[in-house]
Amino acid sequence: MIKLQDVFKTYENGTRALKGVSMTIEDGEFVFIVGPSGSGKSTIIKMLTAEIRPTSGQVMVNNFDVGTIKQRQIPYLRRTVGVVFQDFRLIENKTVYENVAFVMRAVGAPQKTIKKRVSYVLNLVGVLHKARRLPSELSGGEQQRVAIARALVNNPEAIIADEPTGNLDPARSLELMMLLEKINSMGTTVVVVTHAREIVDQFSKRVIAIDGGMVISDKTGGYYVRPDITKLTEEARQQASASARRRKVLADELGVTLPEQEDAGTASDDYAEPVEEREPEEEQKHVEEAPAGESLAQESVLPPPAPEAPPEPPDPVPQNAPDEEAAAFDPMDDIFAELDILPQLMMESDRKKQGKGRDAE
Numbered sequence: 001m002i003k004l005q006d007v008f009k010t011y012e013n014g015t016r017a018l019k020g021v022s023m024t025i026e027d028g029e030f031v032f033i034v035g036p037s038g039s040g041k042s043t044i045i046k047m048l049t050a051e052i053r054p055t056s057g058q059v060m061v062n063n064f065d066v067g068t069i070k071q072r073q074i075p076y077l078r079r080t081v082g083v084v085f086q087d088f089r090l091i092e093n094k095t096v097y098e099n100v101a102f103v104m105r106a107v108g109a110p111q112k113t114i115k116k117r118v119s120y121v122l123n124l125v126g127v128l129h130k131a132r133r134l135p136s137e138l139s140g141g142e143q144q145r146v147a148i149a150r151a152l153v154n155n156p157e158a159i160i161a162d163e164p165t166g167n168l169d170p171a172r173s174l175e176l177m178m179l180l181e182k183i184n185s186m187g188t189t190v191v192v193v194t195h196a197r198e199i200v201d202q203f204s205k206r207v208i209a210i211d212g213g214m215v216i217s218d219k220t221g222g223y224y225v226r227p228d229i230t231k232l233t234e235e236a237r238q239q240a241s242a243s244a245r246r247r248k249v250l251a252d253e254l255g256v257t258l259p260e261q262e263d264a265g266t267a268s269d270d271y272a273e274p275v276e277e278r279e280p281e282e283e284q285k286h287v288e289e290a291p292a293g294e295s296l297a298q299e300s301v302l303p304p305p306a307p308e309a310p311p312e313p314p315d316p317v318p319q320n321a322p323d324e325e326a327a328a329f330d331p332m333d334d335i336f337a338e339l340d341i342l343p344q345l346m347m348e349s350d351r352k353k354q355g356k357g358r359d360a361e
């Protein structure tokens with residue numbers, strides 16, 4: 001679970017990036033975080049990976065407290081959250097397979113497990129056939145899929161993506177979002193920061209809107225944009241003042257005194273509110289129910305998360321016995337058996353290279 005409680009962040013140069021942000025993202029949720037440039041979205045993401053710490057307030061990520069976590073524990077927190085960046089951040093001189101495999105080596109997984117798991121995630125994101133290629137030989141959409149495979153490979157509880165579609169065209173962006181949705185339906189929490197309004201509008205997901213370092217809206221479905229008072233049409237102005245006048249006439253007939261803000265000419269009081277304002281009780285219901293959204297009811301088809309290191313590990317380098325690591329992935333063995341075709345693929349690729357050269361593949 002991800003929980004921010006009244007989080008403030010002031011950078012060293014005095015920039016107040018977050019001003020009291022609270023949100024809870026339950027396990028299994030799919031959440032979009034939207035907001036204008038500079039509103040604090042990446043600051044939130046950086047806290048979730050313990051890249052930065054809150055100035056005040058509490059940030060809990062899968063039972064790790066980012067405010068107080070010891071440096072040597074940070075790798076353990078990061079094993080619970082896979083991060084996908086806008087610019088992919090793949091290693092240019094490593095193959096697709098190696099880009100993903102090295103993340104598992106870094107946590108001490110045995111070779112056999114690595115081979116199976118990497119094949120599985122590359123297949124899941126649809127780039128297994130590119131396993132032997134270098135990142136530069138892939139399209140942007142394919143590179144982003146590899147980045148997602150890398151984020152997924154250690155079976156994290158959550159995938160956090162900061163502008164993952166920033167370098168993709170609309171069609172590839174939509175495909176990528178659908179892939180993240182598929183990953184979410186398999187049980188992984190997904191948090192996506194995006195500017196892509198047209199994408200958000202196509203998914204009926206929880207949308208948390210950030211503006212000026214604060215949460216200004218948190219509800220399901222549709223990109224949130226604060227109405228711009230300067231862009232209100234004349235018609236809207238007329239409607240607002242007409243309804244205010246009607247209220248005034250009715251109030252006069254009934255002999256009631258309208259509260260100050262209900263009076264005519266104050267329609268602009270509403271302008272700071274969301275476009276599609278919910279009824280108060282509906283909003284309340286959402287707040288209570290949102291964390292346990294539909295996706296939570298779905299059965300995870302991924303194996304249960306590998307047992308994580310205890311909060312106070314004796315050594316920053318994981319020392320799990322290879323057999324223990326392998327056991328963590330055991331439920332996947334049936335799937336792996338089907339997908340375990342990487343060696344075959346590599347041999348085939350080598351054969352082709354010997355013949356017509358690499359590009360003939």
Ligand SMILES: Nc1ncnc2c1ncn2[C@@H]1O[C@H](COP(=O)(O)OP(=O)(O)OP(=O)(O)O)[C@@H](O)[C@H]1O
Nearest residue numbers: 011012013015017036037038039040041042043044
């Ligand atoms: N390392 C830093 N030092 C000082 N100020 C920073 C730093 N990082 C971000 N800021 C400032 O904090 C505020 C929030 O930045 P943040 O990167 O979180 O915005 P964002 O919502 O991710 O924007 P964008 O959509 O452009 O990526 C901005 O005013 C930014 O200039």
Ligand SMILES: [Mg+2]
Nearest residue numbers: 041042043162
């Ligand atoms: Mg950002």
